Amino acid sequence: MAQLEQQVARRLTRFYILALTVLAVLALSGLLFIRQTLNDHDDDSRVVNVAGRQRMLSQRLTKLALLQTTEIPTPDTASFTALLNTWSQIQRQLRDGTLRMEKDYLVRKSRRIDQMLAQIEPVFQSMYQNLVRINTASTTPEEKKAALQAVLQAEPLFLEQMNAIVFQFDQESFERVRALERIEWVLTIATLLTLLIEGLLIFRPVVKHTKDVIRKLTESDEALRQTNAQLNMANYDLENANRQLVITQRELLWATEEKYRLQMAEEKIRSAGLLEGQEEERRRFARELHDGIGQMLTGLKLHAEKLKAVPFAEPKHRERFEELCNLIYDVIQTTRQTSHNLMPSVLNDFGLGAALQFLAEQTTRSSGIPVTYEGETEGKRLTPAQEIGLYRIAQEALNNAMKHAEARQIIIRWQHDGNSPTLTVEDDGKGFVQKAAPEKDGLPQPTHGLENMRTRARLLNGELTIASKRKKGTKVTVCLTDTRNA
Template sequence: MNQLDQQVARRLTRFYVLALTVIAILSISGLLFIRRMLSDHDDDSRVVNVAGRQRMLSQRLTKLAVLQTTGLTTTDTASFTALLTTWSQSQNQLRNGVLRMEKEYAVRKSRQLDTMFSQLEPVFQSMYQSLVRISDTRARPEEKKAALQTVLRAEPQFLEQMNAIVFRFDQESFERVRLLEQIEWVLTVATLLTLLIEGLLIFRPVVTHTKDVIRKLTESDEALRKANENLAVANTELENTNRQLVITQRELLWASEEKYRLQMVEETVRSAALLEGQEEERRRFARELHDGIGQMLTGLKLRAERLKVIPFPEPKHRQQFDELCDLIYDVIQTTRQTSHNLMPSVLSDFGLGAALQFLAEQTARASGIDVAFEGSTGEKRLSPAVEIGLYRIAQEALNNAVKHAEARKIRISWQNEDAKITLSVEDDGKGFQPKIGLKERQIPVIKGLENMRTRARLLNGEFTILSKPKKGTKVIVHVPDTNHA
């Protein structure tokens, strides 16, 4: 029964807290809304004061204009220019909807007020331009007198319309206060209705439900004890079943791990065979380009050069022949470049360091990007598989940096120390987020990264990409040196 009391108490507490929370939300919402309305009303009071001050300033400016034009003296020490500036700024701020004083006050206007300000604007501009002319020391007396007549004619109309604007501001502010009172009454009624609804729909059903629960729990106490005895027997059987299930799960897990290892070995063999086939096809295609098409193009160039000594009947024929020779030379250079990209001879002749340095220089000339190489070109030779694998990784990383990173500087470095080969390609390009970057990049880039990762895995190495947006990208490969003694 102790647990039953606690359950009933917890349930009643939850409903009670829920009811208090709803009431608190209504009360706080009402307070916040009323405070906001009071703050807006403070802005309205300041706006009414400033609008009323505009009438006083216009009368004072008119008086000073009369005194200044007629040359009479006055005890008013206010600056005519300062008053005119204040009057003009206040009028423009009232019209534009923001008063900038010790802080910004919002000028809330209805369409009627906007219309009244639009009607007042020509009168205001007429008075303002005339007052500016009166304050101008370079203006002639006749001009000042004419301006004064304009001011005297416009002032009554300005005062009349400004009075209407002030009264309209005051009326709209009063209407907002009336609205605030109505909203306050609505919130009060809503709070009282909430209390009534909670009493009828929450507390009363909770009491009834609690009685039913206590009765049902008392009746089911004996049945629960019998069920517990049966459950103890079932638990014993379940423990035996669980032990068998654990043994079966371990066997299944071992079989799954073995299957995964076999799949990984099969994937590695397939990838190695695919990459080896690609490299062999590149070697064959490079030889065919160099020994076949390259030789034929070279022969074509030699034959064309022999024809240079033959005179042509027209100069344009000579020009076309020269352009043909240049085109043959460009085709030869492109063929050589393609053959070198497929299988660089410098890699097989001088090793990885020299090949990387040549790759950096070649890329710098072709792209105009500052590509630097750091590392020794006279290191001992590595195994052919390691050299071609690392070269392809560097080639792919450099290609990605040139095409996609918008880099200004790229650095290729490699070193062979303590039986460990380290290759890195770093750029100062736009970078990407490694976790989501592969989804955002294009498919060729994804395949390029996967090819680099696969090549590093086939060399028993580690492949790492470090990148951040606008911080550049760095590709790092660590491969063990199998030739290290």
């Protein structure tokens, strides 16, 4: 029997590891596809922006050529030669397939775009040569006028064809994003199929094996009942039977107590693992927000700030651009705030006292409710698990006070004296009457917020007490009884 159980366990373990490996590969493949597409989309966006800028430069060069030929004074201080060189250089880089700016951007061109760039090349060369002729000091006024006439004739065709090229770039970029969506669907379906196979090949055998074990236990229990009945019917010595019964009762009591201790230890380990998994997921999300989306938003902000020096054709365009910059800044601030709420860096760097003080100041700024911190900000550090557990309890208590208590003032106290540090969150809100937890099937069911705080305190070898009265406020206290074994 033991050998059979080991064979079943090994087989199920292999299937489980294989299923997890497939899921991990599918997840990593999806992330790599998304990362590659984001990088390609960034290049595509830059290319579309630069291609659209070519139209603006051609119009500006035409205007400057017209003003220079007619000798009309203009407040535009831009260098005609610099603009002409920039316009020519970008057009050549679009044709060659690489934009060389703050970094190299790949111009991914289809056969259609290559044909369109080849088609626009004669028009571009005509405009460029005539603009060079206008900018040459030795050119006579009549030659400049003739060159200007050629530029004016070629400019509408250049703008029309350049518009078509920009739209084609944008369309092809959109098609590549759609292709990624299709790949993501394929990966999602593959993941669901893997989960289905895992359920059929792993969980069903486990359930079947469990049923067999329960059946054998039931049969064994029935055999035990029959044996007891036979023993009761026998004419044994009453004193020996009583003595045996007492021994059996003691063993049963010890087994029950041991089972209860094992259940409590298992529940504590499960809760600790769940909370640790939650904290690890929060750390991962915080890193993703800060290092991924935060960096991209910062880059977007820098690109937007570079465009502030570009003149706008209409004031409303400037106003919309300023609104866009403000929106980008608000998104960056919101992202930073979310990342900090998930995993505050000040907790790891400076300890629980500094983190609680920062939490109080941040809550005061965001909610308008005065939150006061009383306690030391430097001193002996606790273990990382104790600090994050106490910090989460303070967060939950503070959140409850702001959401439900309608408090006018909240106080956070932190005392770290010897081996019994104490955390207190007190408010002057409306308070509440503590009720028994709701029951289901005769068992108490905890409420999430208060039970989370109690669970964290229990895992830290601490005690959580809540004192609250109607219109008298609420006081939440956590006292760690032994910080050395937490």
